[in-house]
Amino acid sequence: MTETATTPRKQTLDKDLDKLVHVEEATSTVARGLVAPGLALLFLALAAxxxxTYTFGEPGAIIIVAAAAIGAYMALNIGANDVANNxxxxxxxxxxxxxxxxxxxAVFETAGALIAGGDVVSTISKGIIDPAAVGTPEAFVRAMxxxxISSALWINLATWIGAPVSTTHSVVGGVVGAGVAAAGISSVDWHTMAQIAASWVVSPVIGGIVAAIFLAFIKTAIIYQDDKITAARRWVPVLIAVMAGAFASYLATKGLNHLMKIRQSDALLIGLGVFAVSWIGAHVLVRRQSEGMENRNQSLxxxxxxxxxxxxxxxSFAHGANDVANAVGPLAAIVFTAQQHTVDATVAIPLWVMIIGAAGISLGLVLFGPKLIRMVGEQITKLNPMRAFCVALSAAITVIIASGLGLPISSTHTAVGAIFGVGFFREWYTAHSKRRRAYLERKGIEFKRNGNGEADEEELEMQTTSREEIARxxxxxxxHVRTIVAAWVTTVPAAAVLSAGIFLFLDFIA
Structure with missing residues (x-):
């Protein structure tokens, strides 16, 4: 009788305990989702x-503190969106x-920002608007x-929808919108704007072409050779040396140029020197790594x-050196204008401003960067080390080509364009390459599985016949292509419209 009476109570107790467990699990899941936003808000407060502590008692201290929090928010968004390309x-x-x-x-972004971030930055993003045309220093502060605010909000939205966008273009759009709202259309240098608009096309096209050329070379010279290992020992050190030389010129041109004045010819000489040294070292390393390797693509x-x-x-180092200005350039302009009560086209960036930018980019990457990293690395097209190598090499070479031609360029558009180039080249090559088909026929591949029971990637490509399966x-x-291109095209106008609205609101309440 006692057992019968207590049994229902035990079952009810178990059910109640189960409900509590489920509630705790749900609470824990929700809490984990709030950790990143909570830490971001804490960072904004700490930045303010x-x-x-640096501006207490100085003129315009309240405005500077508010601007520091907004600059920190911008830096977080740059880290969340732009660093994924690297x-x-x-x-x-x-x-x-x-x-x-x-x-x-995070380490190299911070190092690039603090070591080579520069002492002077154009506060109006490369002369897009005339500071004198904006009017009073108070109006200029509101414009910046x-x-x-507008560029940070736009990048935040782009990150949320999973679209890597150019932070430089976002800032440009914000500056244009505020400038037009403050001083009219005539205040904008439309020749500079035309160059920036041209980079929307130039950056991804050059990046895609260069990446496709290198991938075509790797396929022809290494992958579809009968003796892959011998071919790799001959050409992989050359490719690594080209990458090292390109990055040396890249850093000299776009990163270390903030520390010392380096001419284009000097940067190319630096690249050639690094190429020679790297080829010797890579030749020894590749020969040692390739000993005992099987004659298969997976080994390469x-x-x-x-x-x-x-x-x-x-x-990441070069990005930190260059793009930290997107976060702290307008902030530095606000600090200078609020303190000196005058407007200048270029200002020195205080160290504490640079620290906020560097810390914000790194923290934004850690807290919110994984989403865009997966998008860029996995969801646009399938990448393996050889294809990813072509993307990285293309990013460095494209910047050097564009710098030599005097063309404005976006690192985001270049890197993503290189990924597009690799993917579209593979589509064409899979469908049209006679060399590839001849190689597979010569190797006797007839849609079978290789010896260790894993399907070789080239066999899988040959087995794929339907368009739906190929695309899938x-x-x-x-x-993803449509989403990203749409975000690119709308970045400048969207940021401009948003910025104009925000300026008019700030002007109204001032």
């Missing part, structure tokens, strides 16, 4: 306090883990504040892992 291909190619990529990028990929890791680090499994995903 940090700015206050490490995404290496992560997608499985050359490094996501955690390792976040660590490397509107540009900072291991030779590209270390170069990919190094390229991700160098791209291995080539460029059109839905």
């Amino acid at each position: 306090i940090f700015a206050g 490490v995404g291909p290496a992560v997608g190619a499985k050359a490094m883990t996501l955690g390792g990529a976040l660590l490397i990028a 504040m509107a540009a900072l 990929r291991r030779l590209f892992h270390l170069p990919l890791v190094i390229s991700a680090a160098l791209l 499994r291995k080539l460029v995903r059109r839905v």
